[in-house]
Amino acid sequence: MCVIKQKKFCFSSLLIAFLLLAMLVGCHQEKSAGASSPNVIIIYTDDMGYGDVSSFGGDLLPTPNIDKLAEEGLKLTNFYVASPICSPSRAGLLTGMEPARWNITSFLHTKKANREREMVNYLDPNAPSMGRLFKNAGYATAHFGKWHLGGGRDVDNAPMITEYGFDEYSSTWESPDPDPLLTAKDWIWSPEDSIKRWNRTACFVTKTLDFLEENKDKPCFVNLWPDDVHTPWVASSDDYSAPRTTKWSYENLKLVMQEYDNQMGRLIEGIEQLGIVDNTLIIFTSDNGPELVDHADRAHGMRGMKWSLYEAGIRMPFIIKYPGVVPKNTVDSMSVVSALDLFPSLANLLQLEIPKDYESSGEDRSEVFKGKPSTREKSLFWEYGRNNTRFFKYPEGANRSPNLAMRIGKWKVLINDDGTRLELFDLFEDPGETVNLKDQYPDLAGQMKKELLTWRKELPELE
Template identity: 55%
Template sequence: MRIKSLLITTSLCMYALLAGAQQQPHIILILTDDMGSADISCYGGTGPQTPNLDRMAAEGARFTQYYSASPICSPSRAGILTGSYPARWNLTSYLQTRKGNTACEQADFLRAEAPSIARLLKSAGYRTAHFGKWHLGGGRDVKNAPSITAYGFDAYSSTWESPDPDPLLTSGNWIWSKPDSVKRWDRTAYFVDRALAFLAANKGKPCFINLWPDDVHTPWVPDETSMDRMPKGGESQRQFEAVLAEYDKQIGRFLDGLKQLGIDQQTLVVFTSDNGALPTFGFRSGKFRGTKLSLYEGGIRMPLIAWQPGSIRAGQVDSTSLLNATDLLPTFCRIAGIPAKKLPKTDGTDRAGVLLGEPSSKHRTFFWEYGRNDSAFKYPNGRNRSPSLAIRDGKWKLLVNADSSSEELYDLGKDPSEQNNIATMHPATAAQLKSKLLGWYRALPKLKTSPDVVRGDE
């Protein structure tokens, strides 16, 4: 163990010594859209096979206790980019029309002054790019969202739900349109091409890339025939399986592309999902209860794979370390050699050692909120509908509504599927966790209205 720890420390010191030089590692964050905890075969999935993602895990490290910052798109992405719980930036649900955002008691976009992984890495000499779905403001009737460049990105290509949609993807005023130059089923390939081209164009320079495809989000459009039959897409299991198969293929093509560029050993790739799946077809959440829109494990416990040949020992499975999306900002900054004293205050913790292969049993406490009212947050229905607040504290997880109702306590070490509410069996633990959780929630900042113009490119 001491030798292993020494190797991890040596790797981190080498990253730090190389900070500011061209040998800093490239860092690529692949964020899948609505991928369930068991969509990947090596995570126990019983659905379609994912040979390329399985290969990525076999060549790198797989983590089984990683959590997104929210069970829905926009706040989960904000948690990654800022290293902060998204409610601190008044993001509670997916960003939509101004009226819809008001109903969700949230801002219209992520404010440009929020911390940003891209901005921090750019200050350390990185070239930065965002290719894929943004969904942190812009689109619909929100016209004053900051440009993607305002968050520190040098280059970008994004979809309709952004302030700067790529015209090749957005010929119509919707998520996709049949006349789009890049068809819906070719988008992931397009974003992969853009990412590889960016790396090739910046040879010799460290790069940070958000590769955030909008697969495997519904509605699914796997081919031209499907679009002709269902112009707005569908939600059948057959369509999902076809989209997942193509997505898996493109992830494999991206990893192969890194090897062809000769930079695979200089590139850290981290793969995860923004939130859980919906629909699940009974298998996409695996053993976990819950779906997208739920604070049960199926909505927030996500796959996480870290890959860097030569730096991350192949075939590792870490079921010990507790990780959160908010950890990615300080972790990537540590790997890039940015001193901790130069980082903004966030909710995340530097977990670079964990990513590079040293499991940690460190006690962690995480918080979530989703469901500020019953009108804008109607789903999911039935047993997957969770209380609106959650805390994980070590092995314990407590869920409760903001008004203190519907208290649920689970021992995730014994009951990861959250089947047995044991709040009445452990009243002292439940009371302590509830007090901590409600205290956190009540201390969140009040909603701030958005300024009229905050364009980063003006």
């Protein structure tokens, strides 16, 4: 009998051990990405203005495919990027932190130009990264398109894109390892490129769809960062030798925008054909305002442009689509949301584990994405033009803003870091920033000025 009891005891022990192991495995699977975790695609357009998208009131030309995305998701009309120019805007999106905290305040250039503008040569690979956030959660990760966070020109020691948490990548000249099919010469594009300028977005969309198909057994996170609609607008081989007036013409812009919208349609159709449309979260926006605002109404009546802290330089069209979670065909004109918020918001929305020592400059706005408008708790801050040295094509006249800005609620204040040019605007009543209210509301203007200048003094200086 003892032998029989011993056998029963052993069987029971094995059964208990098996159940405990199954429970532990189950707990681990709940913390890691599984088949039900959604794919995430962030489309970061280059230099697209608020008025370039017809569903945001633009009249440049119809954008039916981007508009379809808006109809199937949520539009935010008060979405802001971290900077009015590419590199710091991209650093802010990727890290969820104000780019100046990583000493990136303008577009990354040569070592000499970076030093003159008090900047590093590349984003610190130890900085927080959404690529790493998703990779650590079990996602397959990829970056396809413009990088501009280090590499190019004479910066030959920039970290590889994989060091920021991306498994796979293909990028343009302003990156540490540009795709040779896109960069036959040491410049942004050339007639000798195997993949021509007007086919680059198509190339990045193809790579995105291939990556999704190759990784069907796990969720994917993809940065899809095309370099359309950046100037010059090269719509065909004829434009390579065309004069500057053609490459910067309204007609060429329309052709580039039309092809860009077509490729957004191909992306949406490809996702549908893969059978993953209901389990894919798509974000569509732009990195900063348009370079040229004399073509139609690319700024949609707002003041400013690229390189400016007025609204047209930093307020972008924003669409988020996630079936069953994000409401369809909805417009939120109340909630103020920043690109800095995407890191904590996506982490919360998708239950991803944020590093314990992570300190976001943004805030969790996941409830806004679920269709619940709310006021913002944190102020938003911007800096552009730290020392006025080599800040490329800084706009003149009415579009040239002071070099610091702040928004809280409906109020926005701008000022130079030396205390000059104080401006206060009510963005609810005056989105075009035409009436300076600093004299009507001196206490408010003074309070916001103090908070903004204090923020600027706390930013790190380049060593």
